[in-house]
Amino acid sequence: MAEAFAPRRSLPRRILTNPAGAIGFGLLSCIVLLALAAPWLYPDGPFEMVGMPFSPPLGEQILGTDMLGRDIAAGIAYGARISLIVGGVATLFIVVLGTLVGGLAGYYGGRIDSAVMRVTEFFQTIPTFIGAIVIVAILGATLPNVIGAIAIVSWAPLARLVRAEVISVKSRDFISASVAIGVGDLRIILVHILPNVLSTIVVAGSLMVATAILFEAGLSFLGLGDPNIMTWGFMIGAGRAAIRTAWWMVTLPGLAVLVTVLAINLVGDALNEALNPRLDR
Numbered sequence: 001m002a003e004a005f006a007p008r009r010s011l012p013r014r015i016l017t018n019p020a021g022a023i024g025f026g027l028l029s030c031i032v033l034l035a036l037a038a039p040w041l042y043p044d045g046p047f048e049m050v051g052m053p054f055s056p057p058l059g060e061q062i063l064g065t066d067m068l069g070r071d072i073a074a075g076i077a078y079g080a081r082i083s084l085i086v087g088g089v090a091t092l093f094i095v096v097l098g099t100l101v102g103g104l105a106g107y108y109g110g111r112i113d114s115a116v117m118r119v120t121e122f123f124q125t126i127p128t129f130i131g132a133i134v135i136v137a138i139l140g141a142t143l144p145n146v147i148g149a150i151a152i153v154s155w156a157p158l159a160r161l162v163r164a165e166v167i168s169v170k171s172r173d174f175i176s177a178s179v180a181i182g183v184g185d186l187r188i189i190l191v192h193i194l195p196n197v198l199s200t201i202v203v204a205g206s207l208m209v210a211t212a213i214l215f216e217a218g219l220s221f222l223g224l225g226d227p228n229i230m231t232w233g234f235m236i237g238a239g240r241a242a243i244r245t246a247w248w249m250v251t252l253p254g255l256a257v258l259v260t261v262l263a264i265n266l267v268g269d270a271l272n273e274a275l276n277p278r279l280d281r
Contacts, residue, residue, distance in 0.1 A: 014274035021270025027263035035080035042074035046230035050074075054246050064248045066239060072248060076256050079232040083260060086147055086216040087209040093151035094212075095205045098158030103197075105159070106166030107189055113163075123156040132215055136224045143226045150215045158204055165197040199275035206268040210261040217257050232257050 015021040034041075044050070049069040050061060057064040063072040105116035135149035169175065170193065178188050219225050220233025227234075232253040239249025 011274055015267070015270045018270040018273060020266045021274075024263045024266025024268075024270065027259055028267060031080050031260055031263065032084065034077050035084055038074075038077035038081055041077055042071065044074075046070065046075040046078040048074070054242070056246075057248050057252075063252055064246075066235070066249050067242060067246070072235070072252055075230050075235050076232070076253060078230045079235065079253065079256065080260070082143070082229055082231045083213045083216060083257075086143070086150070087213040087264075090147045090150040090154070090212040090215075091205050091208045093147070094155045094158060094208055095201060097151065098155040099162050099201055101155070102159035102162030103166050103189060103193070106163035107170060107185070107193065109167075116159075117163075120156045120159050123153070124160075126153060128153040129215065129218060132219060133222065133224060136219055141219075141224050141226055143229060146216055146219055146225060149219075150212050154208065154211065154215075158201075158208070161204060162197060162201065165200050166193055169193050169196045203268060203272045203275060206271055207265065210264040210268070213257065213261060213264070 016025060047070060050071045051059075051065045051069050053065060053067050053069045055061060055065040055069075057072075061071045061073060063076065065071060066075075101116055101120065105113045105120075131153040132146075132149040135152060136145055139145040139149070175188060175192060178192055183192075216225065216231065217233035217236070220231045221237040223237060225231050225234050235253040236250050236257075239246065239253075243250045
């Protein structure tokens with residue numbers, strides 16, 4: 001009986017008391033700190049030749065060097081900055097566009113819903129990674145184009161999810177009461193509907209950060225990333241020819257991608273449990 005009246009724990013505490021969430025948050029915090037400290041740790045940048053080519057790890061450079069004598073550790077640190085920027089900015093565009101499109105379709109229904117859903121279905125028929133490759137190949141391999149391509153091919157699933165949530169909330173009695181007393185559509189959407197679907201948007205958005213990072217790594221691996229920016233995908237692509245003799249050139253950046261995506265997914269799962277009242281304990 002006492003548990004029923006126990007105060008509800010704060011969101012950060014619920015995430016950190018989840019073992020997976022605590023591990024994911026810890027890993028992600030380390031990655032963010034590495035990205036922020038990159039200019040101080042490696043002031044010469046990731047493209048500076050600092051040693052002999054193909055130097056193995058635990059030598060003069062702790063993670064070794066690549067075929068041009070560039071520091072692998074510096075590349076990983078600066079690559080973390082790009083991965084987090086791409087993941088964050090692309091997800092922001094995806095969330096804004098998906099929420100706007102899905103929210104309008106779900107709230108107004110009728111012809112607007114039909115028209116919007118046909119457009120959404122069109123984008124969902126396009127293989128996302130292939131679509132991103134085509135867009136970047138046409139527009140050019142620059143960081144803004146990579147972010148835009150990821151956003152363009154990834155917003156449709158979120159729009160459908162938001163539409164379904166808005167339709168569910170719109171059918172509740174308090175929305176009908178708001179309409180009956182003459183509350184405007186904009187106020188109903190922003191004040192009454194959006195807060196009730198916000199948890200779904202936050203959880204979906206957190207997981208999309210990991211997807212965006214994987215997309216960027218894949219594009220850079222194929223040579224469609226900005227050649228003037230050091231990224232993990234670029235490092236993996238540049239080192240694949242020497243994978244048998246210099247394993248660290250591919251393995252270490254690959255592990256950086258793996259750990260980052262794993263950390264974000266763990267935090268996303270913990271966030272889902274923390275925001276889902278059915279799973280709250």
